[in-house]
Amino acid sequence: MTQENAQTEKKPLTFADWKAALLQCRRCSLCETRTQAVAGEYREHPVIFMLGEAPGGREDQEGRPFCGQAGGILDDFLRLAELKREEVYISNVVKCRPTRPSKSGIYGNYANRKPTPAEIQTCSPWLELELRLLRPRLLVTLGGVPLSYVVGKNAAVGQYHGKAFVWEKYNLPVYPLYHPAALIYDASKKMAYENDVQNLGRMCKELFT
Ligand code: URA
Numbered sequence: 001m002t003q004e005n006a007q008t009e010k011k012p013l014t015f016a017d018w019k020a021a022l023l024q025c026r027r028c029s030l031c032e033t034r035t036q037a038v039a040g041e042y043r044e045h046p047v048i049f050m051l052g053e054a055p056g057g058r059e060d061q062e063g064r065p066f067c068g069q070a071g072g073i074l075d076d077f078l079r080l081a082e083l084k085r086e087e088v089y090i091s092n093v094v095k096c097r098p099t100r101p102s103k104s105g106i107y108g109n110y111a112n113r114k115p116t117p118a119e120i121q122t123c124s125p126w127l128e129l130e131l132r133l134l135r136p137r138l139l140v141t142l143g144g145v146p147l148s149y150v151v152g153k154n155a156a157v158g159q160y161h162g163k164a165f166v167w168e169k170y171n172l173p174v175y176p177l178y179h180p181a182a183l184i185y186d187a188s189k190k191m192a193y194e195n196d197v198q199n200l201g202r203m204c205k206e207l208f209t
Contacts, residue, residue, distance in 0.1 A: 051140065051142060177200070
C-alpha cells in the first residue's frame with residue numbers, strides 16, 4: 001500500500017470515536033452550562049437500547065445516564081423484568097443537561113427542564129450515529145421525549161405505553177414505557193408501569209433466549 005493510500009483509507013468509526021467526539025461537542029448552548037456531555041453506558045453490542053430524555057443534575061456531574069433518583073427506579077424495573085443493567089445499553093435523546101436558572105437547584109444554580117425541539121434536533125446526529133453503531137434489536141423508550149422522537153410527532157405515552165411497534169427507519173422494534181421519573185410525581189402509574197415492565201421481560205425472554 002502506498003503512503004498516500006494508507007492516509008486516505010478510512011478506518012470505520014468505533015463507539016470510542018463516537019464518545020470522544022461527543023465529549024467535545026459544542027453544537028448548542030447546553031455546552032455552556034453542562035459539566036460534561038453524557039454518553040450512553042454499558043453493553044457495546046446491546047440487544048436492548050433504553051432511551052431516556054436528557055441527563056439530570058446528578059448525571060451531568062457523574063457523566064453516567066440514569067444514576068440519580070430516576071435511575072434508582074429504572075434499576076427496580078430492570079430487576080422486575082429480570083434484566084441486568086449490564087445487559088442493556090442506556091442513553092438519552094439529548095446528551096447534555098438542559099437547565100433553567102433556579103435558586104433552589106441542588107446541583108448548582110440550575111434546575112432541570114425538558115429539552116426544547118431545537119435542542120433535540122441539534123443533538124439528533126449523535127443519537128442517529130449511536131443507533132447505527134450499536135444496532136440494538138429492541139429500543140425501549142422512557143417517556144414522551146424519546147417516544148415523540150421515534151414517532152416523529154408529539155406522542156402521548158399514555159396512548160402508546162406497553163404496545164410494541166416497529167420504527168420503520170431502522171426496522172427496529174420499539175417498546176414504549178413511561179419515564180421512570182413519572183412515578184416520583186404520579187404513583188397511580190405504578191401498576192401500569194409494573195405491568196408493562198413484566199411484559200417487556202417476557203417479550204425479551206421469548207425473543208432473545
Ligand atoms: N432522566 C433521563 O431521562 N435521563 C437520565 O439520564 C436521567 C434522568
